[in-house]
Amino acid sequence: xxxxxxxxxxxxxxxxxxxxxxxxxxxxxxxxxxxxxxxxxxxxxxxxxxxxxxxxxxxxxxxxxxxxxxxxxxxxxxxxxxxxxxxxxxxxxxxxxxxxxxxxxxxxxxxxxxxxxxxxxxxxxxxxxxxxxxxxxxxxxxxxxxxxxxxxxxxxxxxxxxxxxxxxxxxxxxxxxxxxxxxxxxxxxxxxxxxxxxxxxxxxxxxxxxxxxxxxxxxxxxxxxxxxxxxxxxxxxxxxxxxxxxxxxxxxxxxxxxxxxxxxxxxxxxxxxxxxxxxxxxxxxxxxxxxxxxxxxxxxxxxxxxxxxxxxxxxxxxxxxxxxxxxxxxxxxxx
Amino acid sequence: xxxxxxxxxxxxxxxxxxxxxxxxxxxxxxxxxxxxxxxxxxxxxxxxxxxxxxxxxxxxxxxxxxxxxxxxxxxxxxxxxxxxxxxxxxxxxxxxxxxxxxxxxxxxxxxxxxxxxxxxxxxxxxxxxxxxxxxxxxxxxxxxxxxxxxxxxxxxxxxxxxxxxxxxxxxxxxxxxxxxxxxxxxxxxxxxxxxxxxxxxxxxxxxxxxxxxxxxxxxxxxxxxxxxxxxxxxxxxxxxxxxxxxxxxxxxxxxx
Numbered sequence: 001x002x003x004x005x006x007x008x009x010x011x012x013x014x015x016x017x018x019x020x021x022x023x024x025x026x027x028x029x030x031x032x033x034x035x036x037x038x039x040x041x042x043x044x045x046x047x048x049x050x051x052x053x054x055x056x057x058x059x060x061x062x063x064x065x066x067x068x069x070x071x072x073x074x075x076x077x078x079x080x081x082x083x084x085x086x087x088x089x090x091x092x093x094x095x096x097x098x099x100x101x102x103x104x105x106x107x108x109x110x111x112x113x114x115x116x117x118x119x120x121x122x123x124x125x126x127x128x129x130x131x132x133x134x135x136x137x138x139x140x141x142x143x144x145x146x147x148x149x150x151x152x153x154x155x156x157x158x159x160x161x162x163x164x165x166x167x168x169x170x171x172x173x174x175x176x177x178x179x180x181x182x183x184x185x186x187x188x189x190x191x192x193x194x195x196x197x198x199x200x201x202x203x204x205x206x207x208x209x210x211x212x213x214x215x216x217x218x219x220x221x222x223x224x225x226x227x228x229x230x231x232x233x234x235x236x237x238x239x240x241x242x243x244x245x246x247x248x249x250x251x252x253x254x255x256x257x258x259x260x261x262x263x264x265x266x267x268x269x270x271x272x273x274x275x276x277x278x279x280x281x282x283x284x285x286x287x288x289x290x291x292x293x294x295x296x297x298x299x300x301x302x303x304x305x306x307x308x309x310x311x312x313x314x315x316x317x318x319x320x321x322x323x324x325x326x327x328x329x330x331x332x333x334x335x
Numbered sequence: 336x337x338x339x340x341x342x343x344x345x346x347x348x349x350x351x352x353x354x355x356x357x358x359x360x361x362x363x364x365x366x367x368x369x370x371x372x373x374x375x376x377x378x379x380x381x382x383x384x385x386x387x388x389x390x391x392x393x394x395x396x397x398x399x400x401x402x403x404x405x406x407x408x409x410x411x412x413x414x415x416x417x418x419x420x421x422x423x424x425x426x427x428x429x430x431x432x433x434x435x436x437x438x439x440x441x442x443x444x445x446x447x448x449x450x451x452x453x454x455x456x457x458x459x460x461x462x463x464x465x466x467x468x469x470x471x472x473x474x475x476x477x478x479x480x481x482x483x484x485x486x487x488x489x490x491x492x493x494x495x496x497x498x499x500x501x502x503x504x505x506x507x508x509x510x511x512x513x514x515x516x517x518x519x520x521x522x523x524x525x526x527x528x529x530x531x532x533x534x535x536x537x538x539x540x541x542x543x544x545x546x547x548x549x550x551x552x553x554x555x556x557x558x559x560x561x562x563x564x565x566x567x568x569x570x571x572x573x574x575x576x577x578x579x580x581x582x583x584x585x586x587x588x589x590x591x
Binding site for chain 1: 386387388407408409412413417418420424425426427428429437438500504
């Protein structure tokens with residue numbers, strides 16, 4: 001029984017946490033791709049920026065969360081979402097729009113976004129320093145231990161407050177994104193533009209507005225994912241390096257330009273990571289007596305060591321590109 | 336009569352290639368003006384410039400007296416200038432009906448806030464748009480495929496959808512880029528009849544690029560002949576057909 005709890009804590013919960021964060025990030029990447037047709041490498045840094053804004057706001061008003069019974073960082077999140085959305089639109093106006101006006105090839109945009117990555121990281125380092133910082137400043141991270149009502153289950157299921165908030169916000173994001181894309185006029189215009197920008201313009205759709213809205217959504221989602229990740233662990237200026245690859249892997253696994261695919265891809269990558277580093281020996285322990293000796297005495301039965309976790313999305317990415325180049329769902333346009 | 340579209344001394348070069356070279360044309364209000372010329376004459380480029388899809392190098396484009404030089408296509412759409420594409424464009428992930436429903440301008444839901452603040456109005460308008468789209472799709476003879484994804488339609492059906500799109504809104508000028516190419520003869524008859532009806536009853540002005548001379552002869556007056564980026568001749572179809580310079584440009588000097 002304790003082994004099962006161990007599995008839930010280390011695979012189900014951990015996998016859902018990274019899956020949610022990758023999913024929210026990958027949706028932004030995929031939306032930007034489907035509207036502007038380039039891979040936006042600075043996306044993970046917009047996540048860091050969002051978390052950084054939360055850090056600044058939390059430092060400025062450390063007591064604000066206590067008044068409503070939530071962590072201050074979460075209370076500051078809506079403001080950070082707005083700021084990051086504004087940053088995304090601003091970056092587009094300053095760097096990407098002039099390039100688009102010249103009709104450059106997508107690869108030029110990709111390189112430009114790498115430049116933006118370095119610039120954002122530099123800026124964040126300049127103000128936040130290079131070390132890790134906790135987003136819990138005046139409050140304490142709540143940890144919930146749920147004891148299982150079974151005989152012999154001594155270890156509880158452990159889930160933290162930011163993890164619960166993350167799960168709730170992920171569901172809210174996914175549902176509202178779905179409603180936005182399928183119901184609202186603007187969402188439909190967005191789908192139309194991702195399908196055929198020339199025709200969209202000739203049908204009277206203001207494509208500049210669509211581009212701006214896309215950046216706002218991408219920026220807002222990035223702020224949510226970045227903040228919740230920083231809450232779960234700590235805020236670091238180079239957070240993006242650990243996020244960039246899994247997020248792009250998730251977007252590609254799901255089918256680039258496919259928001260629902262990106263969500264699925266996020267969870268696939270998240271669970272692949274946790275399942276790969278999980279010590280399967282733990283689950284075999286109850287059957288120790290009936291197993292062959294070599295298996296019973298193996299110390300760790302994980303696929304790869306924890307230090308190689310970052311390799312997993314890579315392997316998954318290569319596998320998907322070889323066997324299903326368009327992703328699990330067929331990608332390219334928002335459907 | 337007043338000019339609906341006035342193109343004045345427009346130049347456009349791609350690299351060193353002068354595609355449009357000091358071209359001036361006028362499309363009169365209420366006319367169906369044909370634009371013909373050999374391949375590479377600059378017809379589609381001129382179209383794209385008028386429709387706001389290509390920036391011009393120098394010159395001026397007027398719509399009903401208003402300067403629309405280098406305005407984006409979506410703005411021109413709301414001023415009543417519509418275009419179809421030579422290679423039919425469609426939102427291929429939307430159904431034929433939804434394609435038409437994408438079109439109408441000034442829908443309440445277009446504005447970010449109206450959709451939330453006035454859901455009732457948006458819904459009423461959506462219903463109205465849907466009714467109109469059904470009417471149009473019946474008119475262009477695609478009613479039976481209205482719920483098919485537009486990407487799965489045949490080339491000719493996509494062309495009809497292009498014309499249908501221009502019927503969804505109150506246009507002033509419609510630019511038709513080879514609307515007849517790939518459409519079968521019987522369908523073509525309907526198409527011509529529809530264009531004439533829109534012109535007569537709704538007062539649409541048309542500028543038509545066409546390679547099909549029968550269709551030009553039935554539909555267009557006047558006809559403008561473009562060659563090497565400038566106007567060669569302009570006149571009625573009889574005048575054009577008997578003009579030696581046009582015959583030479585089209586068929587080479589040893590014919591006729």
